[in-house]
Amino acid sequence: MKAVVFEKFGEPPTIQSVPDPNPAADGVVIKVEATGLCRSDWHGWMGHDDDITLPHVPGHELAGVVVAAGGRVTRWRAGDRVTVPFVGGCGHCFECTSGNHQVCEHQFQPGFTAWGSFAEYVAIDFADTNLVRLPDEMEFATAASLGCRFVTSFRAIVDQGRVTPGEWVAVHGCGGVGLSAIMIASAMGANVVAIDLTEEKLEFARKIGAVATINASTTPNVVKAVKQITNGGAHMSMDALGHPTTSFNSISNLRRRGRHVQVGLMLGEHAKASVPMSKIIAFELEILGSHGMQAFRYQAMMEMIRTGKLKPELLVGKKISLDEAPVALMAMGGFEGIGIGVVTKF
Numbered sequence: 001m002k003a004v005v006f007e008k009f010g011e012p013p014t015i016q017s018v019p020d021p022n023p024a025a026d027g028v029v030i031k032v033e034a035t036g037l038c039r040s041d042w043h044g045w046m047g048h049d050d051d052i053t054l055p056h057v058p059g060h061e062l063a064g065v066v067v068a069a070g071g072r073v074t075r076w077r078a079g080d081r082v083t084v085p086f087v088g089g090c091g092h093c094f095e096c097t098s099g100n101h102q103v104c105e106h107q108f109q110p111g112f113t114a115w116g117s118f119a120e121y122v123a124i125d126f127a128d129t130n131l132v133r134l135p136d137e138m139e140f141a142t143a144a145s146l147g148c149r150f151v152t153s154f155r156a157i158v159d160q161g162r163v164t165p166g167e168w169v170a171v172h173g174c175g176g177v178g179l180s181a182i183m184i185a186s187a188m189g190a191n192v193v194a195i196d197l198t199e200e201k202l203e204f205a206r207k208i209g210a211v212a213t214i215n216a217s218t219t220p221n222v223v224k225a226v227k228q229i230t231n232g233g234a235h236m237s238m239d240a241l242g243h244p245t246t247s248f249n250s251i252s253n254l255r256r257r258g259r260h261v262q263v264g265l266m267l268g269e270h271a272k273a274s275v276p277m278s279k280i281i282a283f284e285l286e287i288l289g290s291h292g293m294q295a296f297r298y299q300a301m302m303e304m305i306r307t308g309k310l311k312p313e314l315l316v317g318k319k320i321s322l323d324e325a326p327v328a329l330m331a332m333g334g335f336e337g338i339g340i341g342v343v344t345k346f
């Protein structure tokens with residue numbers, strides 16, 4: 001099969017012909033119909049992820065059709081249209097049996113712990129636990145855009161952030177994660193303040209539900225601006241970018257007993273960013289992480305998509321071919337264009 005391969009961290013990936021994958025006993029092989037481009041792929045390529053062994057095929061936001069299933073798979077067969085969350089639980093460890101597959105002790109992550117979906121085919125382990133059936137009307141590109149950023153934002157806003165109607169929510173960074181979070185939080189009835197450095201992204205944020213926006217490139221004190229707009233501070237705030245400044249601002253702009261959810265990755269030189277600990281204590285703030293979402297939680301999200309309350313298709317950005325993926329991947333370290341770029345031609 002054709003695949004995007006890198007042999008050394010930080011050196012340009014190339015298109016190569018590699019052997020087709022075989023399914024594990026509890027896994028499937030999926031013909032990839034769409035796969036999203038994500039900043040996490042860039043982190044992996046840069047060598048920030050210890051799970052990766054070389055040579056490696058990246059790609060973790062995928063949708064496609066099952067072409068083969070291992071002997072122990074009972075729920076899936078060839079021809080099924082599916083997607084997967086980027087963290088797949090083993091289904092057997094303590095975390096999985098308590099319903100927390102997103103932090104499984106033996107997690108399977110395509111594009112990190114195994115070869116990913118920047119290829120014609122991808123093998124997915126633990127298929128019965130993690131595959132999600134696609135509604136007939138959902139396009140593969142939309143389904144692929146859910147796997148990482150949209151589901152992580154759904155969990156961050158709904159399950160971790162526990163956002164309720166009428167609350168103020170601040171979203172720092174309007175890339176794929178941030179825009180997803182803005183759409184989801186406003187569908188939940190919250191009032192969303194979006195923060196970004198570019199007017200173009202803020203305009204899009206307003207279109208999909210933000211009631212107020214702050215351009216951080218022209219606002220001297222973002223925290224003060226959020227507090228003014230929200231009449232004292234956000235109830236819930238999220239760093240959707242993953243940067244010491246946005247993370248610090250997101251915690252600092254909370255009102256008393258507010259909840260900060262960190263979704264943007266903090267790796268490499270940012271792994272030990274500072275936090276305003278005295279404020280966390282005095283205001284009794286909650287600091288939470290959010291890491292993917294369990295496959296069984298897709299049902300609620302899919303129903304909100306089916307009824308039109310969530311429109312992830314609006315967040316699908318540029319569609320490109322696999323041949324264009326190496327260059328696009330190397331560019332993900334900078335700021336993305338609007339929405340989620342997806343490979344749809346293989």
Ligand SMILES: [Zn+2]
Binds near residue numbers: 089091092094104107
């Ligand atoms: Zn597990």
Ligand SMILES: [Zn+2]
Binds near residue numbers: 041060061086148
């Ligand atoms: Zn991702």
